[in-house]
Amino acid sequence: MSLSADGPVVPEVVQTDAESVRDQRRRQILEAAERAFVREGFHGASMHTICAEARMSPGALYRYFRSKEEIIAAIAEDERRRAFTVLQRLEGPGSVVDRVVAAALAYFEEMERPGATALALEVMSEGMRNTAIGETFLCNEVAVRDQLHLTLAAAQDAGEVAAGVDLCPTISMLMAFAEGIVIRRAFDPMLTRARIEPMLRCVTETLLRPVEHADRRLG
Amino acid sequence: MSLSADGPVVPEVVQTDAESVRDQRRRQILEAAERAFVREGFHGASMHTICAEARMSPGALYRYFRSKEEIIAAIAEDERRRAFTVLQRLEGPGSVVDRVVAAALAYFEEMERPGATALALEVMSEGMRNTAIGETFLCNEVAVRDQLHLTLAAAQDAGEVAAGVDLCPTISMLMAFAEGIVIRRAFDPMLTRARIEPMLRCVTETLLRPVEHADRRLG
DNA sequence: TTGCCGAGAGCGAACGATCATTCTCGGGGT
DNA sequence: ACCCCGAGAATGATCGTTCGCTCTCGGCAA
Numbered sequence A, B: 001m002s003l004s005a006d007g008p009v010v011p012e013v014v015q016t017d018a019e020s021v022r023d024q025r026r027r028q029i030l031e032a033a034e035r036a037f038v039r040e041g042f043h044g045a046s047m048h049t050i051c052a053e054a055r056m057s058p059g060a061l062y063r064y065f066r067s068k069e070e071i072i073a074a075i076a077e078d079e080r081r082r083a084f085t086v087l088q089r090l091e092g093p094g095s096v097v098d099r100v101v102a103a104a105l106a107y108f109e110e111m112e113r114p115g116a117t118a119l120a121l122e123v124m125s126e127g128m129r130n131t132a133i134g135e136t137f138l139c140n141e142v143a144v145r146d147q148l149h150l151t152l153a154a155a156q157d158a159g160e161v162a163a164g165v166d167l168c169p170t171i172s173m174l175m176a177f178a179e180g181i182v183i184r185r186a187f188d189p190m191l192t193r194a195r196i197e198p199m200l201r202c203v204t205e206t207l208l209r210p211v212e213h214a215d216r217r218l219g
Numbered sequence C: 001t002t003g004c005c006g007a008g009a010g011c012g013a014a015c016g017a018t019c020a021t022t023c024t025c026g027g028g029g030t
Numbered sequence D: 001a002c003c004c005c006g007a008g009a010a011t012g013a014t015c016g017t018t019c020g021c022t023c024t025c026g027g028c029a030a
Helices: A011-039 A047-054 A068-091 A098-109 A116-128 A132-157 A168-189 A194-209 B012-040 B046-056 B067-092 B094-110 B116-126 B131-158 B168-188 B191-206
Strands: none
Touching: A011 A047, A011 A068, A011 A116, A068 A098, A068 A116, A068 A132, A068 B012, A098 A132, A098 A168, A098 A194, A116 A132, A116 A168, A116 B116, A116 B168, A132 A168, A168 A194, A168 B116, A168 B168, A168 B191, A194 B131, A194 B168, A194 B191, B012 B046, B012 B067, B012 B116, B046 B067, B067 B094, B067 B116, B094 B131, B094 B168, B094 B191, B116 B131, B116 B168, B131 B168, B168 B191
């Protein structure tokens, strides 16, 4: 990065600070916008509301974001990045079931942030239409699915997942279950982590075991 | 209701026809609004768009609905009613697992209607804020939960569901799973009924079996 | 039959409010 | 001196809603 070896040039600290100030302003706006969107939705919240929430004039705000759409896109991308981060748990220690459950629990914890679920629902709604936000959302879905596939395929090779399990629909089921729990948790205070975990683990084990077509009854 | 016993008054048939025409217009508007909302969301779609979709002028439309909010509420209530209807499957023949799975499959079929999932997501988003639509949504959630509780409690009394199963969180899990599958299906064409059914059945059986705390490994 | 009547459906321009965005301009740092 | 930042008024567009008007149609007196 240093262009000259000895000249005092512009100290990197200053440049970093300057960028940091700009980034800080952007983050301030994004956090304000997030609060506004949680309260009133992407289309329900006006720029004036966001400005008020960020304690900024429209003129100032528009120096950092070119449009409302750009703010929404940035927030959707943040959401994407955060959701994807929990998949690091897939590379931790323990059995494959342990790791999948750990990732799911981390996801639930992540979504406990106030309004996180409301925001996710908003992103999903937007994702159903063919907007740019939808692109981001679908891209993330594919990335999550790929990551899960890598983990489960390795576990299957190692004999930890039954050979007869068709991974793709199984992954869909796991993702559906996790997503469904997140949404339900927003309305249902009974769904604590302590109550979720054993069932989640049980279901995960069931899904990764060989398919049993025999008609079973409870004993 | 009849003020005179023998007078010819106004024949009821005429009145019925008049109401039918009005109901037909209302349904025409609701269907148009639904299409518009699916395309652009509750807040994204304007009354002009809805009017164009319904081939009506604003003046005409406002004779049938007092506000946009009223249209949204009517659509949310339709959604609620439809979703609740599938629970009739809980009273059909077969084991409790059969019946729960049948209800879930009926729900998936119901949600295959174009845009149904988009609409449901929109209703959920709105439901997260404390609007009147949220009231409708939560009311429906409770009704579904109660109905499931009745069925499962009866099955538990009959010994068909393990006595150790805590029904309330189990019901939450079942609902979460079903809802998650519906949402995922909107993005994932792989989730056909044929692929879903065995896994759904397997998971349902697992959830209704006694909790096993012992650490199990695949054989 | 003809002509007039009132009711209600429907139309589309128009309303005030609010939307996202831009313009103008004063103040502070270099 | 310059320059960029930020404030806040102003912009045209669009929002949900209303208003004044026309058209249609059934009933009734002549």
